[in-house]
Amino acid sequence: MNVLVTVTEGATVDDEFRIDGLAxxxxxxxxDLNEWDEYALETAVRLAEADLVDEVVTxxxxxxxxxxxxxxxxxxxxxxxxxxxxxxxxxxxxxDVGAKTALLAAVVETEEPDLVLTGVQSADEGFMATGxxxxxxxDYGWAAVVNALEVDPDERIARVRRELEGGVEExxxxxxxxxxxxxxxxxxxxxxxxxxxxxxxxxxxAVRSLADLGLExxxxxxxxxxxxxxxxxxxxxxxxxxxxxxEAAAELxxxxxxxxxxx
Amino acid sequence: MEFGLSEEQRQIREEVRxxxxxxxxxxxxxxxxxxEFPHEIVERAAEMGLTGSYxxxxxxxxxxxxxxxxxxxxxxxxxxxxxxxSIVASSFGCEAIxxxxxxxxxxxxxxxxxxxxxxxxxxxSEPDTGSDVSSVSTTAERDGDEWVVNGTKMxxxxxxxxxxxxxxxxxxxxxxxxxxxxxxxxxxxxxxxxSAEKITGKLGIRASDTAELVFDDVRVPEENLVGTENAxxxxxxxxxxxxxxxxxxxxxxIARGASEAALAYAEEREQFGRPIGxxxxxQHKLADMHTKTEAARLLTYKSAWKVDQxxxxxxxxxxxxxxxxxxxxxVANEAVQIHGGxxxxxxxxxxxxxxxxxxxxxYEGTSEIQKNIIARELLGKGL
Numbered sequence: 001m002n003v004l005v006t007v008t009e010g011a012t013v014d015d016e017f018r019i020d021g022l023a024x025x026x027x028x029x030x031x032d033l034n035e036w037d038e039y040a041l042e043t044a045v046r047l048a049e050a051d052l053v054d055e056v057v058t059x060x061x062x063x064x065x066x067x068x069x070x071x072x073x074x075x076x077x078x079x080x081x082x083x084x085x086x087x088x089x090x091x092x093x094x095x096d097v098g099a100k101t102a103l104l105a106a107v108v109e110t111e112e113p114d115l116v117l118t119g120v121q122s123a124d125e126g127f128m129a130t131g132x133x134x135x136x137x138x139d140y141g142w143a144a145v146v147n148a149l150e151v152d153p154d155e156r157i158a159r160v161r162r163e164l165e166g167g168v169e170e171x172x173x174x175x176x177x178x179x180x181x182x183x184x185x186x187x188x189x190x191x192x193x194x195x196x197x198x199x200x201x202x203x204x205x206a207v208r209s210l211a212d213l214g215l216e217x218x219x220x221x222x223x224x225x226x227x228x229x230x231x232x233x234x235x236x237x238x239x240x241x242x243x244x245x246x247e248a249a250a251e252l253x254x255x256x257x258x259x260x261x262x263x
Numbered sequence: 264m265e266f267g268l269s270e271e272q273r274q275i276r277e278e279v280r281x282x283x284x285x286x287x288x289x290x291x292x293x294x295x296x297x298x299e300f301p302h303e304i305v306e307r308a309a310e311m312g313l314t315g316s317y318x319x320x321x322x323x324x325x326x327x328x329x330x331x332x333x334x335x336x337x338x339x340x341x342x343x344x345x346x347x348x349s350i351v352a353s354s355f356g357c358e359a360i361x362x363x364x365x366x367x368x369x370x371x372x373x374x375x376x377x378x379x380x381x382x383x384x385x386x387x388s389e390p391d392t393g394s395d396v397s398s399v400s401t402t403a404e405r406d407g408d409e410w411v412v413n414g415t416k417m418x419x420x421x422x423x424x425x426x427x428x429x430x431x432x433x434x435x436x437x438x439x440x441x442x443x444x445x446x447x448x449x450x451x452x453x454x455x456x457x458s459a460e461k462i463t464g465k466l467g468i469r470a471s472d473t474a475e476l477v478f479d480d481v482r483v484p485e486e487n488l489v490g491t492e493n494a495x496x497x498x499x500x501x502x503x504x505x506x507x508x509x510x511x512x513x514x515x516x517i518a519r520g521a522s523e524a525a526l527a528y529a530e531e532r533e534q535f536g537r538p539i540g541x542x543x544x545x546q547h548k549l550a551d552m553h554t555k556t557e558a559a560r561l562l563t564y565k566s567a568w569k570v571d572q573x574x575x576x577x578x579x580x581x582x583x584x585x586x587x588x589x590x591x592x593x594v595a596n597e598a599v600q601i602h603g604g605x606x607x608x609x610x611x612x613x614x615x616x617x618x619x620x621x622x623x624x625x626y627e628g629t630s631e632i633q634k635n636i637i638a639r640e641l642l643g644k645g646l
Contacts, residue, residue, distance in 0.1 A: 067270075068270065068273065068274065071270065071271075071274055072274060072277075072278070075274065075278070190310070190311075191278055191281065191282050191310075191311045192274070192278045192311075193310070193311050193312040193325070194275065194311065194312035194313065194316050194324075194325035194327060194335075195312050195320065195324075195325045196312075197271060197274050197275055197278065197325075198271070198320070198325050198326065198327070200274075201270075201271050
């Protein structure tokens with residue numbers, strides 16, 4: 001059984017940042033492995049360590065700059081990696097869910113994984129749709145926001161737990177092949193070990209262009225256009241509660257209740 | 264000439280930094296105050312392979328070079344020297360086993376250390392033996408196929424938490440020449456007659472365990488001899504380039520941690536209506552601190568790189584160790600000064616850096632000994 005993990009390099013915005021046209025200034029961004037994908041990767045590596053999975057492959061859409069992040073993923077236990085990039089993507093103003101789906105679907109068709117794990121979302125773009133959209137495109141079963149997983153390779157079933165609003169928990173069985181979007185907290189992701197970092201340098205990192213994947217440039221044309229990036233005006237209001245401690249505490253309790261804290 | 268790190272080295276540095284910030288930093292103050300060995304953190308570090316970075320892959324380590332190890336040491340010490348030392352010192356003594364030990368010794372001792380199942384130590388200093396290593400008085404006498412060890416070792420890192428120690432003993436009291444007649448023996452902590460007493464009240468690196476070891480007729484089998492009988496002094500000297508470079512890296516780490524903390528504080532702290540970093544008096548301090556740190560780092564990198572090339576670099580290693588430890592003390596001092604009153608209490612890490620920095624001028628050969636060595640090498644005088 002094989003697992004494909006989609007991995008993206010996400011950007012975190014510093015506390016103080018500058019918007020430069022339709023982008024945030026590079027100087028106020030830090031890039032790193034997307035937090036949700038880290039959990040998805042850990043899930044896959046643990047399945048491999050439990051001998052339920054033979055190979056863990058990762059796929060990343062991104063330029064050469066993100067190879068450091070991909071090596072990090074290999075150091076944490078992925079067996080090999082695929083990076084998809086193309087001049088057409090470089091020129092594209094924005095990669096929407098449709099474009100990402102087309103690229104990943106092409107990789108799924110060549111790799112034919114039994115299980116695809118994605119993060120629930122990417123921290124920087126937050127479409128929260130790629131995993132599910134991919135499942136629809138390749139006609140796999142799917143489950144979103146998974147926070148516990150058991151895989152039965154013989155029955156070809158993934159048993160998942162999903163946390164719903166209001167403290168309800170749902171247990172679902174999904175037939176394989178399937179796409180699962182993984183929620184943070186499903187496990188405790190490891191640090192890359194020094195041995196892992198060492199071995200990662202020798203693992204395969206294949207680069208695929210649109211042509212390699214049998215796609216035309218039109219397949220990744222975006223239906224979305226970014227029009228503006230703005231920092232919302234923030235307001236703050238301070239209120240000083242006066243009187244004795246008892247009076248101030250009672251007043252504070254009233255204010256908190258009005259704001260919906262406690263019952 | 265190439266000054267850049269490889270992609271792999273950058274990855275090591277980043278991952279160790281992530282570990283240090285997430286796993287060490289939040290607990291540094293508590294372990295310092297309690298003078299407690301950070302077992303849980305050392306275990307997590309072992310999972311990542313930080314306890315045996317230089318131990319070869321075949322014995323469970325990562326087989327990294329001295330330069331790679333230098334990067335790791337700097338990252339850990341930049342966050343907390345006490346916990347950092349607890350991690351990197353968990354393989355003290357193993358360098359002798361790796362270089363001079365038998366295959367059987369390597370399999371038995373190196374792998375458990377690399378995997379974090381055992382902690383080792385090196386026992387050289389004694390109550391009356393500091394800088395003058397040749398005055399070691401702990402003895403080991405042959406009795407059949409065993410060695411019988413008697414004596415006291417002082418200031419031994421990991422003394423009460425270590426599972427075994429590589430102990431420098433006098434094995435031939437009649438040997439001629441002050442460097443002859445010593446041997447290194449592995450003594451396991453569970454041998455009868457072995458005892459360790461923790462030393463408390465240290466100025467700094469308080470999370471790291473330090474103890475006095477007493478050997479009272481401790482018997483170890485003859486196969487616990489490391490390398491050649493009576494040749495331990497030369498064996499020990501073999502590692503000075505490496506261990507002094509490692510202490511230099513500790514100094515660089517402390518200086519970096521302190522200078523970064525000072526920079527952050529200077530940008531944040533406001534007086535007279537503006538950040539104190541706007542004042543030239545503070546700016547010049549910051550400029551000096553960061554320049555010295557960078558200079559110490561380059562000296563240390565060069566020393567580490569030369570060790571990896573297999574060159575004999577007595578003078579350079581002593582220069583790196585003396586300079587980087589001095590920079591650590593100076594920079595930590597200025598970092599506290601920039602913090603003002605806030606730097607005098609342990610709410611900020613600079614108070615710890617200030618106390619922790621001093622040891623780097625003392626252990627692995629004091630600054631005075633390093634200068635003697637540098638001068639001796641310059642003037643072409645022998646040992």
